[in-house]
Amino acid sequence: MYDVAIIGFGPTGAVAAGLLGGQGIRMLVCDRLTEVYDKPRAISLDHEIMRVFQQLGVVAQVEPFMEPFTNSEFYGVDGQLIRCMSTVAPPYPLGFNPSLVFSQPPVEKVLRAHVQSLPSVTVALGQTLTQLTQDEQHVTLQLQAQDGTVTEANARYVIACDGASSTVRGLMGMALQDLGFDQPWLVVDVLINEQGLAKLPTVSVQYCEPQRPCTYLICPGNHRRWEISINPGEDPQQLATPEGTWKLLSRWLTPEDATLWRQASYRFHALVAQDWRKGRVFLAGDAAHQQPPFLGQGMCQGVRDAANLSWKLGAVLRGEAGDALLDSYGEERRGHVTELTTRIKAVGQIVGERDPVKARARDAHLLEACGGVVKPQPRQNVQPALTHGLLAAQTHPARGTLFPQPWVQHAGASVRMDEVLGRGWRLIISPQADATLKVAASAHGVKGMTLHTLGQGALIEADGVLENWFTQNNCTAAIVRPDHYVFSVASSDAELAHQFTQLRQHIEVLAA
Numbered sequence: 361m362y363d364v365a366i367i368g369f370g371p372t373g374a375v376a377a378g379l380l381g382g383q384g385i386r387m388l389v390c391d392r393l394t395e396v397y398d399k400p401r402a403i404s405l406d407h408e409i410m411r412v413f414q415q416l417g418v419v420a421q422v423e424p425f426m427e428p429f430t431n432s433e434f435y436g437v438d439g440q441l442i443r444c445m446s447t448v449a450p451p452y453p454l455g456f457n458p459s460l461v462f463s464q465p466p467v468e469k470v471l472r473a474h475v476q477s478l479p480s481v482t483v484a485l486g487q488t489l490t491q492l493t494q495d496e497q498h499v500t501l502q503l504q505a506q507d508g509t510v511t512e513a514n515a516r517y518v519i520a521c522d523g524a525s526s527t528v529r530g531l532m533g534m535a536l537q538d539l540g541f542d543q544p545w546l547v548v549d550v551l552i553n554e555q556g557l558a559k560l561p562t563v564s565v566q567y568c569e570p571q572r573p574c575t576y577l578i579c580p581g582n583h584r585r586w587e588i589s590i591n592p593g594e595d596p597q598q599l600a601t602p603e604g605t606w607k608l609l610s611r612w613l614t615p616e617d618a619t620l621w622r623q624a625s626y627r628f629h630a631l632v633a634q635d636w637r638k639g640r641v642f643l644a645g646d647a648a649h650q651q652p653p654f655l656g657q658g659m660c661q662g663v664r665d666a667a668n669l670s671w672k673l674g675a676v677l678r679g680e681a682g683d684a685l686l687d688s689y690g691e692e693r694r695g696h697v698t699e700l701t702t703r704i705k706a707v708g709q710i711v712g713e714r715d716p717v718k719a720r721a722r723d724a725h726l727l728e729a730c731g732g733v734v735k736p737q738p739r740q741n742v743q744p745a746l747t748h749g750l751l752a753a754q755t756h757p758a759r760g761t762l763f764p765q766p767w768v769q770h771a772g773a774s775v776r777m778d779e780v781l782g783r784g785w786r787l788i789i790s791p792q793a794d795a796t797l798k799v800a801a802s803a804h805g806v807k808g809m810t811l812h813t814l815g816q817g818a819l820i821e822a823d824g825v826l827e828n829w830f831t832q833n834n835c836t837a838a839i840v841r842p843d844h845y846v847f848s849v850a851s852s853d854a855e856l857a858h859q860f861t862q863l864r865q866h867i868e869v870l871a872a
């Protein structure tokens with residue numbers, strides 16, 4: 361009997377397997393294919409994902425396949441700049457460049473190799489899940505090998521990371537909610553030569569043109585991507601032929617400038633699972649949600665799912681928390697995914713406006729809103745906080761957001777904070793905290809929680825990232841969860857004591 365079985369060894373499954381296997385949990389991971397899909401789909405990720413890769417210990421291996429994301433400039437009906445999305449300047453809030461482009465196949469290979477190196481994980485490739493049943497104790501899986509041989513395996517919990525057309529979701533009858541986006545687009549990946557590169561924009565571009573909205577993305581090295589909307593009456597299959605695609609690309613390039621790597625037509629959807637858990641089975645990644653690619657968040661969402669579920673499953677399997685903790689997974693992730701998808705849709709609606717009159721009104725409105733001068737807005741501003749689940753009952757903008765990760769001094773070297781503080785529950789106190797709060801902090805501590813004071817011991821930071829965070833959030837203490845989300849912030853001993861009471865109640869209920 362395995363503790364956890366993961367169906368699907370794409371990015372979501374590989375990250376979930378790495379995080380659970382890293383806790384020594386006995387696991388099975390299967391995928392119907394034997395190799396990583398060799399063409400890129402996701403091409404952007406953010407610092408939260410890099411922090412998860414840091415936890416896996418693979419940052420040095422994946423960094424060679426990454427580059428900073430260039431600004432994305434939005435151009436309106438008359439070719440004028442109407443919006444600009446950028447990245448923030450250092451020092452970075454989470455210890456990594458907040459916005460990156462990457463090459464998916466080699467990064468997936470690194471993630472897989474890491475999982476395969478973990479002693480508690482069994483990887484079964486070329487095995488398709490065909491059937492799944494569950495009772496109160498465990499889940500039974502039926503797996504079919506490529507030669508048709510069928511085997512059975514049992515696991516206490518199953519995570520379905522089997523992608524957009526999830527077999528598990530179908531077998532379990534778990535419905536998707538339609539968030540109302542359905543558009544046909546052509547996605548084209550191109551490898552460009554020197555003469556071609558000289559013709560292309562040096563930033564990423566959203567062409568918000570009613571006659572054919574289109575996105576141009578600068579990917580690592582000489583890889584460039586176009587996402588081109590398909591007009592009513594056009595044949596998506598014809599546009600995906602080399603002839604059809606070159607015709608669409610002729611505005612920028614000729615076949616002498618580049619090689620087509622992949623072109624495929626898609627319907628961009630916005631879907632989220634109604635329920636993320638059925639008994640012992642959880643949905644994660646594309647199996648639980650799909651979103652249009654306008655902010656490059658699809659894979660990031662799956663990694664967030666894996667990070668959220670893996671610490672909770674680990675705690676339950678070790679007997680540190682009761683099964684009820686696992687209900688907070690869907691509660692937290694569904695709310696976050698729904699809100700972020702709504703924001704992504706709003707960007708898609710700006711880019712994809714087809715009515716010329718409305719498009720001009722959009723341009724005028726956006727320019728008016730910034731006083732006629734477009735100012736770059738960091739992409740990360742679009743990330744919502746967690747609003748439901750394992751959080752203190754408190755109204756504060758920092759609650760449910762990611763706690764920063766500064767670089768700190770450790771053993772004569774500069775390292776990222778998580779390397780030193782670990783990943784359990786943490787209480788972080790600012791040096792500005794008054795003496796009573798410091799006393800309260802140590803008196804009210806929760807079992808297993810570590811206490812750290814900024815400027816002392818392991819928390820001597822290099823760039824003032826944490827100091828600024830406390831100042832901006834007008835607080836002097838933060839309770840931080842194992843996945844780095846802020847449970848609560850406080851400025852007085854009374855507030856902190858109240859929050860500890862809430863956390864204990866959560867933990868007691870959860871341990872029951």
Ligand SMILES: Cc1cc2nc3c(=O)[nH]c(=O)nc-3n(C[C@H](O)[C@H](O)[C@H](O)COP(=O)(O)OP(=O)(O)OC[C@H]3O[C@@H](n4cnc5c(N)ncnc54)[C@H](O)[C@@H]3O)c2cc1C
Pocket residue numbers: 367368369370371372373390391392393401402403404405487488489490521522523524526527528547626644645646647653655656657658659660661662
């Ligand atoms: C054109 C395009 C552009 C995108 N751009 C971005 C972007 O810029 N940034 C971003 O973050 N995301 C982007 N995405 C989304 C991203 O690619 C997906 O969100 C991500 O790959 C999902 O990962 P996953 O592991 O959940 O699913 P998948 O990558 O689909 O993996 C699912 C795995 O499950 C396996 N499987 C399926 N059924 C079974 C079964 N019955 N038994 C065993 N194994 C099974 C499959 O073989 C596969 O390996 C894009 C997607 C597309 C299509």
